[in-house]
Amino acid sequence: MRTEQDIRNTREHETLFYALTMLGGLVTVAGLAAALYMEHAGHVVTGMNNQVVWGLPHVFAIFLIVAASGVLNVASIGSVFGKVMYKARAPLSGMLALAMLAAGLAIIMLDLGRADRLIVAMTHFNPTSVFGWNVILYPGFFAIVGIYLWTLMDRQMNPYYKAAGFAAFIWRLLLTTGTGSIFGFLVARQAYNSAVLAPMFIILSFAWGLAVFMVVQWIMFSWNEVSLNPAIRTRMKNLLGTFIAAAFYFVMIYHLTNLYFAKQAAFEHFILVSGGIFPILFWGGYVILGTLIPLILIYHPGLSQQKGSICLAAELVLIGAICLLYVFIIGGQVFPLDMFPGMIVSSSFYDGLIDSYIPSTPEILLGLGGFGIAFTAITVGVRVFKFMPEDDVTALDSTGHMLD
Amino acid sequence: MNQPEDKSRRSFIGAAAVGVAGLGTIALAPGLHLVEVSQANPTSAPSQGASSKVRWGMLIDTTKCATGCDVCVKACATENGINETLKDARQGSQWIRKIDLKDPKADHMHSLPMMCQHCAEPPCVDVCPTGASFKRADGIVLVDRHTCIGCRYCMMACPYKARSFVHQPLTEQNPEVPRGLGCVESCTFCVHRVDKGMKPACVESCPEGALTFGDLNDKNSEIAQRIARESSTQVRADLKLNLGVRYQGI
Numbered sequence: 001m002r003t004e005q006d007i008r009n010t011r012e013h014e015t016l017f018y019a020l021t022m023l024g025g026l027v028t029v030a031g032l033a034a035a036l037y038m039e040h041a042g043h044v045v046t047g048m049n050n051q052v053v054w055g056l057p058h059v060f061a062i063f064l065i066v067a068a069s070g071v072l073n074v075a076s077i078g079s080v081f082g083k084v085m086y087k088a089r090a091p092l093s094g095m096l097a098l099a100m101l102a103a104g105l106a107i108i109m110l111d112l113g114r115a116d117r118l119i120v121a122m123t124h125f126n127p128t129s130v131f132g133w134n135v136i137l138y139p140g141f142f143a144i145v146g147i148y149l150w151t152l153m154d155r156q157m158n159p160y161y162k163a164a165g166f167a168a169f170i171w172r173l174l175l176t177t178g179t180g181s182i183f184g185f186l187v188a189r190q191a192y193n194s195a196v197l198a199p200m201f202i203i204l205s206f207a208w209g210l211a212v213f214m215v216v217q218w219i220m221f222s223w224n225e226v227s228l229n230p231a232i233r234t235r236m237k238n239l240l241g242t243f244i245a246a247a248f249y250f251v252m253i254y255h256l257t258n259l260y261f262a263k264q265a266a267f268e269h270f271i272l273v274s275g276g277i278f279p280i281l282f283w284g285g286y287v288i289l290g291t292l293i294p295l296i297l298i299y300h301p302g303l304s305q306q307k308g309s310i311c312l313a314a315e316l317v318l319i320g321a322i323c324l325l326y327v328f329i330i331g332g333q334v335f336p337l338d339m340f341p342g343m344i345v346s347s348s349f350y351d352g353l354i355d356s357y358i359p360s361t362p363e364i365l366l367g368l369g370g371f372g373i374a375f376t377a378i379t380v381g382v383r384v385f386k387f388m389p390e391d392d393v394t395a396l397d398s399t400g401h402m403l404d
Numbered sequence: 405m406n407q408p409e410d411k412s413r414r415s416f417i418g419a420a421a422v423g424v425a426g427l428g429t430i431a432l433a434p435g436l437h438l439v440e441v442s443q444a445n446p447t448s449a450p451s452q453g454a455s456s457k458v459r460w461g462m463l464i465d466t467t468k469c470a471t472g473c474d475v476c477v478k479a480c481a482t483e484n485g486i487n488e489t490l491k492d493a494r495q496g497s498q499w500i501r502k503i504d505l506k507d508p509k510a511d512h513m514h515s516l517p518m519m520c521q522h523c524a525e526p527p528c529v530d531v532c533p534t535g536a537s538f539k540r541a542d543g544i545v546l547v548d549r550h551t552c553i554g555c556r557y558c559m560m561a562c563p564y565k566a567r568s569f570v571h572q573p574l575t576e577q578n579p580e581v582p583r584g585l586g587c588v589e590s591c592t593f594c595v596h597r598v599d600k601g602m603k604p605a606c607v608e609s610c611p612e613g614a615l616t617f618g619d620l621n622d623k624n625s626e627i628a629q630r631i632a633r634e635s636s637t638q639v640r641a642d643l644k645l646n647l648g649v650r651y652q653g654i
Contacts (some may be wrong), residue, residue: 039586041572041573042570042571042572042573042585042586043495043569043571043572043586044490044491044492044495044571044572048495049492049494049495049571050494050495050496050497050498050559050565050567050568050569051494051565053556053559053560053569054556054560112553112554112555112586113552113553113554113555113556113569113570113585113586113587113588114552114553114554114586114587115553115554117551117552117553117554118553120534120550120551120553121533121534121553124533124534124535124536124551125533125534125535126532126533126534126535128529128530128531129530129531129532129533129557130531131531131532131533131555131557132533132534134533135533182557185530185531186527186531186560186561187527187561187563187643188527188560188561188562188563188564189560192560333560337563337564337565339503339518339563339564339565339639339640340503340505340639340654342507342508343505343506343507343508343514344505344506344507344508345503345504345505346503346504347501347502347503347504347518348474348477348493348498348501348502349498349501349518349565350494351501351503351518351565355494
């Protein structure tokens with residue numbers, strides 16, 4: 001029998017759920033209104049210009065897209081690599097991936113100079129453009145992950161879940177390769193044009209995606225007043241630690257290869273030492289907050305056992321992710337193009353000068369609106385469907401899958 | 405045991421379904437429709453005049469180009485209807501600009517006009533997702549105003565910062581040079597003049613005759629003969645983009 005307390009708790013949950021959905025909806029509406037304003041007035045109302053052509057909306061969008069492909073990894077570990085413990089997490093992983101990709105794409109689309117020409121983007125295809133590939137990669141991701149979710153959640157389709165999971169895994173690798181290659185093939189600017197960017201984005205996606213998953217999982221378990229099995233918690237935190245370290249390795253490789261080329265030294269000095277906000281965000285935001293502190297929280301014998309420490313580590317990873325992307329995308333653009341090496345350059349178009357970029361309210365709202373879309377979709381998703389990971393600890397223990 | 409929760413879940417799904425159905429009846433944003441009839445004919449030929457036998461190019465003698473002189477920049481603005489003023493000049497369009505160079509060791513100054521270099525292998529064309537950035541058969545690199553979606557990927561890809569994004573609504577345009585809010589644009593080599601047998605406005609306006617325009621493929625043309633005879637440079641030659649614009653004196 002349900003006690004009065006239970007019923008009261010259910011009602012409180014109900015109210016909180018509607019409040020959260022409303023909040024997500026309001027942020028989404030504010031983002032859409034900002035996009036409408038930008039569409040009407042032009043990008044003159046943003047902080048972007050002819051040097052810094054991609055701004056804060058792109059930072060948020062690329063974060064969501066990279067994390068979306070990464071969060072699917074949780075499902076892949078179960079379906080592709082046969083780790084039974086992760087299989088219980090596959091539906092939630094797939095849903096998060098779809099919600100975040102939709103949110104990231106919405107920001108990119110609404111930031112276009114001609115967002116009304118979406119149909120043109122879908123009907124005109126340039127095979128040499130990495131953006132063009134993405135016109136195939138993104139809808140393909142929705143379709144494949146959609147089918148994968150279907151195989152996971154419908155008993156009749158369940159026999160096909162491995163094949164669908166494998167296809168989704170391959171597709172997500174292609175998708176993140178595409179995202180990294182958007183920058184990797186840019187010969188013009190010193191921050192980009194590097195073959196390491198595609199694998200770096202894949203590794204970053206592993207860390208960011210798992211961090212998102214662990215935050216959502218922590219909230220869902222707290223909401224339902226359930227605690228995560230300590231063995232599972234340990235496995236997931238160790239995996240997150242491995243991904244954080246691997247991502248850090250790739251970021252270091254990216255900067256070290258740049259430093260190796262004398263012509264890139266000035267750019268690296270700017271990003272890592274003299275560039276004002278950018279070194280602060282890189283060292284303070286990404287390296288310390290987003291990498292070192294999470295690693296300490298994860299591996300310190302005492303701290304790692306504290307309640308909420310792993311969730312905090314995951315949240316810090318996400319803050320570090322935004323910092324890293326801001327440095328990479330904005331910092332990479334404010335640095336002047338090196339058209340005449342060794343010469344002092346000046347012009348009416350600000351050649352040779354470090355540009356400045358201050359995001360305006362509409363573009364901040366547009367970026368946050370994307371998060372609003374993801375938040376609302378996830379909140380409603382976990383309410384409508386049964387995405388809560390249910391661990392059969394006894395079965396996992398008896399079959400030896402807890403430790404495999 | 406879970407009946408109250410199931411009931412509330414069902415009622416939520418029901419309410420959500422009604423809401424979604426309602427939302428589906430309105431547009432996502434003004435002008436943003438799932439189905440739209442294209443007004444432009446994407447299959448129409450860019451121009452009957454473009455021939456692959458021709459490669460339009462420009463040779464710029466920087467020794468004749470005076471620091472502080474911006475006659476070519478003004479001529480370009482007049483010809484192409486670039487007349488808007490923006491609060492933040494970094495958001496304004498500059499199809500051609502003057503760059504001043506100083507060699508810190510030699511204490512020697514150069515001044516030169518910089519514009520779209522009309523590459524034979526243009527990175528902007530490679531990266532454009534819709535194919536709006538394209539190269540005509542005669543080597544002129546252009547943006548199709550009807551298919552540019554304003555993603556600015558071409559601006560990220562251009563090594564010469566030659567492209568501008570139209571940040572605010574435009575008025576008083578030159579009918580022969582269509583421009584548009586939310587689209588990317590750059591020097592067209594005054595294609596509307598070239599197709600009539602005329603030279604670009606910047607070339608015609610230069611009081612020092614520092615700019616020479618012509619067909620790089622025509623061995624008898626002045627530009628081809630001078631490039632064969634005199635030394636010239638391509639900016640960022642390391643990228644091997646085979647530029648249509650060559651410089652002398654730098």
